[in-house]
Amino acid sequence: xxxxxxxxxxxxxxxxxxxxxxxxxxxxxxxxxxxxxxxxxxxxxxxxxxxxxxxxxxxxxxxxxxxxxxxxxxxxxxxxxxxxxxxxxxxxxxxxxxxxxxxxxxxxxxxxxxxxxxxxxxxxxxxxxxxxxxxxxxxxxxxxxxxxxxxxxxxxxxxxxxxxxxxxxxxxxxxxxxxxxxxxxxxxxxxxxxxxxxxxxxxxxxxxxxxxxxxxxxxxxxxxxxxxxxxxxxxxxxxxxxxxxxxxxxxxxxxxxxxxxxxxxxxxxxxxxxxxxxxxxxxxxxxxxxxxxxxxxxxxxxxxxxxxxxxxxxxxxxxxxxxxxxxxxxxxxxxxxxxxxxxxxxxxxxxxxxxxxxxxxxxxxxxxxxxxxxxxxxxxxxxxxxxxxxxxxxxxxxxxxxxxxxxxxxxxxxxxxxxxxxxxxxxxxxxxxxxxxxxxxxxxxxxxxxxxxxxxxxxxxx
Amino acid sequence: xxxxxxxxxxxxxxxxxxxxxxxxxxxxxxxxxxxxxxxxxxxxxxxxxxxxxxxxxxxxxxxxxxxxxxxxxxxxxxxxxxxxxxxxxxxxxxxxxxxxxxxxxxxxxxxxxxxxxxxxxxxxxxxxxxxxxxxxxxxxxxxxxxxxxxxxxxxxxxxxxxxxxxxxxxxxxxxxxxxxxxxxxxxxxxxxxxxxxxxxxxxxxxxxxxxxxxxxxxxxxxxxxxxxxxxxxxxxxxxxxxxxxxxxxxxxxxxxxxxxxxxxxxxxxxxxxxxxxxxxxxxxxxxxxxxxxxxxxxxxxxxxxxxxxxxxxxxxxxxxxxxxxxxxxxxxxxxxxxxxxxxxxxxxxxxxxxxxxxxxxxxxxxxxxxxxxxxxxxxxxxxxxxxxxxxxxxxxxxxxxxxxxxxxxxxxxxxxxxxxxxxxxxxxxxxxxxxxxxxxxxxxxxxxxxxxxxxxxxxxxx
Numbered sequence: 001x002x003x004x005x006x007x008x009x010x011x012x013x014x015x016x017x018x019x020x021x022x023x024x025x026x027x028x029x030x031x032x033x034x035x036x037x038x039x040x041x042x043x044x045x046x047x048x049x050x051x052x053x054x055x056x057x058x059x060x061x062x063x064x065x066x067x068x069x070x071x072x073x074x075x076x077x078x079x080x081x082x083x084x085x086x087x088x089x090x091x092x093x094x095x096x097x098x099x100x101x102x103x104x105x106x107x108x109x110x111x112x113x114x115x116x117x118x119x120x121x122x123x124x125x126x127x128x129x130x131x132x133x134x135x136x137x138x139x140x141x142x143x144x145x146x147x148x149x150x151x152x153x154x155x156x157x158x159x160x161x162x163x164x165x166x167x168x169x170x171x172x173x174x175x176x177x178x179x180x181x182x183x184x185x186x187x188x189x190x191x192x193x194x195x196x197x198x199x200x201x202x203x204x205x206x207x208x209x210x211x212x213x214x215x216x217x218x219x220x221x222x223x224x225x226x227x228x229x230x231x232x233x234x235x236x237x238x239x240x241x242x243x244x245x246x247x248x249x250x251x252x253x254x255x256x257x258x259x260x261x262x263x264x265x266x267x268x269x270x271x272x273x274x275x276x277x278x279x280x281x282x283x284x285x286x287x288x289x290x291x292x293x294x295x296x297x298x299x300x301x302x303x304x305x306x307x308x309x310x311x312x313x314x315x316x317x318x319x320x321x322x323x324x325x326x327x328x329x330x331x332x333x334x335x336x337x338x339x340x341x342x343x344x345x346x347x348x349x350x351x352x353x354x355x356x357x358x359x360x361x362x363x364x365x366x367x368x369x370x371x372x373x374x375x376x377x378x379x380x381x382x383x384x385x386x387x388x389x390x391x392x393x394x395x396x397x398x399x400x401x402x403x404x405x406x407x408x409x410x411x412x413x414x415x416x417x418x419x420x421x422x423x424x425x426x427x428x429x430x431x432x433x434x435x436x437x438x439x440x441x442x443x444x445x446x447x448x449x450x451x452x453x454x455x456x457x458x459x460x461x462x
Numbered sequence: 463x464x465x466x467x468x469x470x471x472x473x474x475x476x477x478x479x480x481x482x483x484x485x486x487x488x489x490x491x492x493x494x495x496x497x498x499x500x501x502x503x504x505x506x507x508x509x510x511x512x513x514x515x516x517x518x519x520x521x522x523x524x525x526x527x528x529x530x531x532x533x534x535x536x537x538x539x540x541x542x543x544x545x546x547x548x549x550x551x552x553x554x555x556x557x558x559x560x561x562x563x564x565x566x567x568x569x570x571x572x573x574x575x576x577x578x579x580x581x582x583x584x585x586x587x588x589x590x591x592x593x594x595x596x597x598x599x600x601x602x603x604x605x606x607x608x609x610x611x612x613x614x615x616x617x618x619x620x621x622x623x624x625x626x627x628x629x630x631x632x633x634x635x636x637x638x639x640x641x642x643x644x645x646x647x648x649x650x651x652x653x654x655x656x657x658x659x660x661x662x663x664x665x666x667x668x669x670x671x672x673x674x675x676x677x678x679x680x681x682x683x684x685x686x687x688x689x690x691x692x693x694x695x696x697x698x699x700x701x702x703x704x705x706x707x708x709x710x711x712x713x714x715x716x717x718x719x720x721x722x723x724x725x726x727x728x729x730x731x732x733x734x735x736x737x738x739x740x741x742x743x744x745x746x747x748x749x750x751x752x753x754x755x756x757x758x759x760x761x762x763x764x765x766x767x768x769x770x771x772x773x774x775x776x777x778x779x780x781x782x783x784x785x786x787x788x789x790x791x792x793x794x795x796x797x798x799x800x801x802x803x804x805x806x807x808x809x810x811x812x813x814x815x816x817x818x819x820x821x822x823x824x825x826x827x828x829x830x831x832x833x834x835x836x837x838x839x840x841x842x843x844x845x846x847x848x849x850x851x852x853x854x855x856x857x858x859x860x861x862x863x864x865x866x867x868x869x870x871x872x873x874x875x876x877x878x879x880x881x882x883x884x885x886x887x888x889x890x891x892x893x894x895x896x897x898x899x900x901x902x903x904x905x906x907x908x909x910x911x912x913x914x915x916x917x918x919x920x921x922x923x924x
Contacts, residue, residue, distance in 0.1 A: 107706060107811035150651040161649050163658070164626060177898040185807040186839045187623050188876035189612040189662055191883055191891050191921050192903045196625070196658030200651055217708040244569060246679040286748050345647040349569035377648045414650035421653055429653050436639040440910060441654045447909035448902060459653050 007046045007091075011067040015049055015091075018059065022050040022097075033074055033092040038082045039340050039386075039394065040423060045072060045086035050094045054170065054178065054209040057093065061207060061453075062176035064091060070456050073203040075116055075142035079149055080341055081422025083202050087457040093207065095144055101125050102210065109215040110167055110184055115144025115208050122213075131215040134159035137418065138324050144208045149420040150200030154323070157243075157376030158250040158282065161418065162199055165214045169198050171206035174449040184212060197444075202420055203455035205448050219250070219282030223292060224316040225309035227299045228274045232256065232359060234302040235275040236352040239375045241298050243348050247291055251280035251320075252376035256359070258333070259326050259370035259383075266329030267322035274305065277375075278323050280316070323372075330370045330383050337368075338388035340397040344408035345379035345417030354411055355380060358404055365400050367393075379417035406431070421459045429460065469508045469553075473529040477511060477553075480521065484512040484559075495536055495554040499601075500544045501802050501848075501856065502885060507534060507548035512556045516632065516640065516671040519555065523669060523915075524638030526553060532918050535665040537578055537604030541611055542803055543884025545664050549919040555669065557606055563587050564672065571677040572629055572646055577606025577670050584675075593677040596621035599880065600786050606670045611882040612662030616785070619705075619838030620712040620744065623880065624661055627676045631660050633668035636911040646674060659906075664882055665917035667910050681712070681744030685754060686778040687771035689761045690736045694718065694821060696764040697737040698814040701837045703760050705810050709753055713742035713782075714838035718821070720795070721788050721832035721845075728791030729784035736767070739837075740785050742778070785834075792832045792845050799830075800850035802859040806870035807841040807879030816873055817842060820866055827862050829855075841879035868893070883921045891922065 007025075015023040025047045034044035046069075051057045064071040070090025077084060086092055098114035101122065105111070106129045113122060120140045122133050135146060137153035145151070147169065152161035159165065168182030181194035198206060229235040239252055255263070255276045263269045277299070281291045296307050310316060322329075331339060346354045355371065362369050362382065373380025384400065386393040405415045405428045415421075415428035430438050438460050445452075445462070452462055469487075477485040487509045496506035508531075513519045526533040532552025539546060548554055560576035563584065567573070568591045575584060582602045584595050597608060599615035607613070609631065614623035621627065630644030643656035660668060691697040701714055717725070717738045725731045739761070743753045758769050772778060784791075793801060808816045817833065824831050824844065835842025846862065848855040867877045867890045877883075877890035892900050900922050907914075907924070914924055 105809070105811065107702070108809040109706070110809070150655070152649055152651075156649065160626075163649070163655065164622075173898075173902065177901070179899045179902055180895055181899065183871070183876050183894060184809045184874040185841075185870075185876040185879065186810070187614055187618065187625070187807055187841065187879050189614075189805075189878045189880050189882045190876050190887070190894055191662070191900065192667075192906060193612070193625065193655075193658045193662050194895075194899060194902060196655045200653070200655050205654075217706075240569070244571070244679075284752055286752065290746055290748065343651075345649055347567070347570040347572070347646045348648070349567065379647075379649065408647075409645070412646040414645050414647040414652050416651045417647065417649055418651050420651045425652070432645060432652055433642055433656075436635075437641045437643065437656060438653070439639070440635060440641055440656060443909040444654060444906055447905040 007069065008067055011063065011069060012047065014063055019049055024048050033094065034086060036077055036082060036084050037080045038422070038424065039338055040082045040085055043085040043087050045092035046089045048092050048094060050097050052097050057172045057207055057209050058176050058178060060093060061172050061174065064453050065174055065176065065451060068451055068453065070453050072455050073144065073207045075145045076118060076140065078139035078141045079145060079422065080419045081424040083149065083420060083422040083458060085423060087423065096142065098209065104129060106131060108184060110212050111215055112210060112212040113143050114210060115142060117143050119143065119146065126215065130218050132218055133213055134216050135162055135165050138327065143211050143213065147199050147208050147211055148201065148203050150418065152374070152418040154251045154253055154374055155280070156374060157252055158248055159216055163196060166195055166199050167212040167214055168195050169208050170210035171198050171208050173206040174451065174454050179206060200420065202422065202458045204445055204458050205454060220284045221288050222316065223281045223288055223309055223311050224319050225279040225292065225307060226271065226319060227277045227279065227307045228272050228305045229276070230274070230303045230305065232275045232355060233352055235277050236355050236375060238277065238299045238302045240348050240351060242295055243376055245294065247294050249279055249291065249295065249376060250282040251278065253278040253323055254373045254375040254380060255323070255326065256371040259330055259372050262329040262333050262370060263322050263326060266332055267325055269322050278319060326370065326372050327383065330385065334368055334385040337385040340384040340386055340401065342382040342401045342404050343416045343419040344404055344413055345377060346408050346411045346413030348378045350411035350413065351375060351378050354407060354413070357407055358382060361400060361403060365396060367397060367400060377417065378413070423458065426460055469531065470529050473525065473531060474509065476525060481511055486510050495556065496548060498539055498544060498546050499542045500886065501800055502544045502547055505547040505549050507554035508551045510554050510556060512559050514559050519634045519669055519671050520638050520640055522555060523634050523636065526915050527636055527638065527913060530913055530915065532915050534917050535606065535669045537607045538580060538602065540601035540603045541607060541884065542881045543886040545611065545882060545884040545920060547885060549885065558604065560671065566591060568593060570646060572674050573677055574672060574674040575605050576672060577604060579605050581605065581608065588677065592680050594680055595675055596678050597624055597627050600789065605673050605675065609661050609670050609673055610663065610665050612880065614880040616713045616715055616836055618836060619714055620710055621678055625658060628657055628661050629674040629676055630657050631670055632672035633660050633670050635668040636913065636916050641668060662882065664884065664920045666907055666920050667916060682746045683750050684778065685743045685750055685771055685773045686781050687741040687754065687769060688733065688781060689739045689741065689769045690734050690767045691738070692736070692765045692767065694737045694817060695814055697739050698817050698837060700739065700761045700764045702810050702813060704757055705838055707756065709756050711741055711753065711757070711838060712744040713740065715740040715785055716835045716837040716842060717785070717788065718833040721792055721834050724791040724795050724832060725784050725788060728794055729787055731784050740781060788832065788834050789845065792847065796830055796847040799847040802846040802848055802863065804844040804863045804866050805878045805881040806866055806875055807839060808870050808873045808875030810840045812873035812875065813837060813840050816869060816875070819869055820844060823862060823865060827858060829859060829862060839879065840875070885920065888922055
């Protein structure tokens with residue numbers, strides 16, 4: 001493994017020939033590719049390359065293999081756990097110019113795209129098909145990145161995560177080989193599930209150059225609702241009951257009073273500073289009536305003060321725009337602060353305990369931190385606002401995160417519902433699955449990438 | 463790799479000590495474990511062991527590693543592609559005594575079971591919970607086997623396959639280590655998706671000793687319908703339209719006139735000898751009305767002669783019992799014949815072409831073969847009835863299967879929707895994914911099982 005330092009002349013010369021101005025060692029580009037949304041300090045690659053097609057990616061990976069240079073795939077840069085930091089230096093491969101939509105098959109409800117296509121770009125391209133791509137992590141992430149982190153988000157409760165919505169992938173492995181993981185059939189029992197192996201592998205097994213994803217019919221009708229609760233327990237218990245009754249809510253988001261306060265300032269939402277649930281319902285007219293009636297009963301049984309619902313697209317998008325902006329809105333609660341974001345997911349039966357104990361912990365730790373979550377899946381986030389210059393505050397936030405993770409694990413939950421392991425949670429991964437399981441992951445990594453050039457240092461150490 | 467022959471004295475002695483009468487080299491037991499539902503001739507293991515718990519499986523696998531003896535997991539024996547045949551001899555490990563239901567968590571809608579629990583046993587245990595386990599391959603297969611072949615079946619169109627319905631697994635890998643692939647949270651982004659890696663690995667990477675599966679709420683109401691069509695195209699085109707409109711049918715099965723004839727004889731169903739669709743609908747009262755009205759319109763637009771629907775549980779179970787018996791019913795069309803069963807799955811937009819061309823091919827080949835399928839997923843089966851003693855007939859059936867697979871692949875489909883690769887489809891797997899992809903599978907296998915003792919010779923050759 002080469003340390004961060006100059007790259008071999010022959011390597012840079014070859015890339016220069018191949019890519020011209022799409023290869024650079026300029027400090028500005030290296031810095032731009034050396035940080036993500038995580039708390040980690042910038043870690044610069046030695047160079048940055050922009051690939052335009054699969055053949056280029058294969059050639060670049062082969063070249064990195066020859067010279068033993070780490071290669072880090074990079075797209076929207078919206079990951080949260082240090083996935084794209086060049087901790088061993090090397091080459092960051094920017095895939096945002098591979099942004100072609102290669103095919104939309106409305107009959108089969110699939111789309112095949114290059115990795116640099118963002119979810120919003122894909123949905124824009126689908127506008128006239130009556131179909132949409134549901135996975136929505138908030139940020140306008142790239143499809144390649146969403147595959148690599150096994151992203152999900154607000155409507156996974158109804159439509160599933162990237163795990164369920166990727167049909168097949170094409171990836172370049174360390175040897176430079178082009179690996180196709182499947183065909184377009186809806187299901188297959190043909191050999192190992194390489195699709196699911198690359199989904200969530202964080203670029204450590206290969207670089208995704210093509211993804212075929214599942215599309216869904218736009219619902220006949222959509223309605224949204226906002227609901228304020230006297231306390232957190234009432235909100236969370238409502239969710240638990242809604243899920244257990246199998247109500248097919250499309251979105252079911254918890255927003256705590258601190259986050260509501262931030263939204264009111266940032267998005268002028270004028271909501272009472274109480275725990276809220278934001279709902280979205282998809283279905284036929286009569287189906288929606290059933291769903292909403294049921295949810296209204298349940299939330300009122302739990303003392304919901306108000307259940308404001310809206311069918312108007314404008315109001316709906318205003319509402320969800322506000323929810324999507326909560327990360328930025330919350331940052332404004334403490335200008336200049338950095339965010340340390342947690343991401344546990346627990347079985348729904350333990351959600352109320354986990355949220356309550358965590359908010360108690362936050363109070364005692366006196367950390368300013370809104371709590372929001374995709375609670376229909378048992379997944380929630382704490383966004384701790386810390387002074388990036390204060391090691392004490394960072395340590396305090398990390399300590400709380402560690403307590404939160406062990407709380408979630410003690411409830412048979414996971415240390416990450418959707419953000420991934422990256423650099424940040426490698427110890428937690430071992431706590432969660434045990435070293436025998438992580439060793440199996442290491443064996444797979446070493447078999448596919450014996451020189452450890454594919455995004456080295458992520459998920460586990462070797 | 464040791465050839466089929468006597469096992470080392472020290473090995474058999476040790477197993478005898480450990481298992482007493484649960485270890486045997488008797489010819490009767492070896493024969494019983496040397497065949498499955500496939501056309502392949504019996505291939506006997508050198509011995510058979512019955513494990514009672516995880517610790518025993520781990521110790522047995524370790525012992526097989528020490529003596530370099532193949533170990534083949536075996537449960538219900540209902541696999542169709544030779545998965546359990548001891549092609550390199552060794553020890554067949556029968557897991558049917560590991561039939562404990564370790565936990566049912568109704569709030570989280572999960573159940574944790576040992577591998578020898580069958581799907582019917584699990585559903586019997588769920589009777590009073592208001593929940594059920596939906597995956598239904600027809601045979602009363604074991605959960606461990608269903609995981610290993612990535613099984614699906616009649617209601618995967620609504621509830622998904624084993625890929626979607628396994629939450630986490632515990633497996634014994636070749637080293638004897640106990641590997642836990644996940645926790646009970648509904649989703650996770652924690653490292654490689656080892657759950658999905660073991661699902662469909664056909665016992666070549668490890669032996670599943672525990673599975674946590676997803677349960678689903680029993681539908682408020684259920685209705686079934688049978689629908690006869692003037693021709694195959696009308697039936698299949700109806701399915702295509704139903705799927706494309708996103709109607710959430712719970713089951714949608716195609717049964718061709720040859721199979722109907724067999725059912726009428728075997729199950730006294732008295733149906734017209736025409737192409738049929740069997741439907742099941744799950745939902746609320748009003749939801750069902752919507753679904754059935756829509757499906758009735760679509761099928762009538764395609765010239766459906768009759769649309770007979772039933773809400774009575776008795777009639778429903780009679781109908782689905784008949785559908786489940788089609789394999790045995792069809793066998794009676796030619797007493798003493800063996801069945802060669804195919805299993806392609808294509809994108810729904812190509813389903814009509816694939817079924818029509820295949821039935822044309824059957825006619826020209828003059829092979830007696832009912833065609834049935836889980837057509838809502840694009841998956842269908844041809845059950846070719848051949849004289850097991852006639853190499854000509856077997857070759858003819860295999861030739862037709864080969865033509866069917868290349869037809870499906872040319873339509874971007876798969877050589878197996880749900881039966882797996884086993885011994886039978888190893889060449890087709892390479893045709894489907896290419897050798898680079900199969901090489902990745904081999905690298906994973908060799909990394910986890912360097913001595914190739916875990917169900918060797920299945921999925922691919924090394």
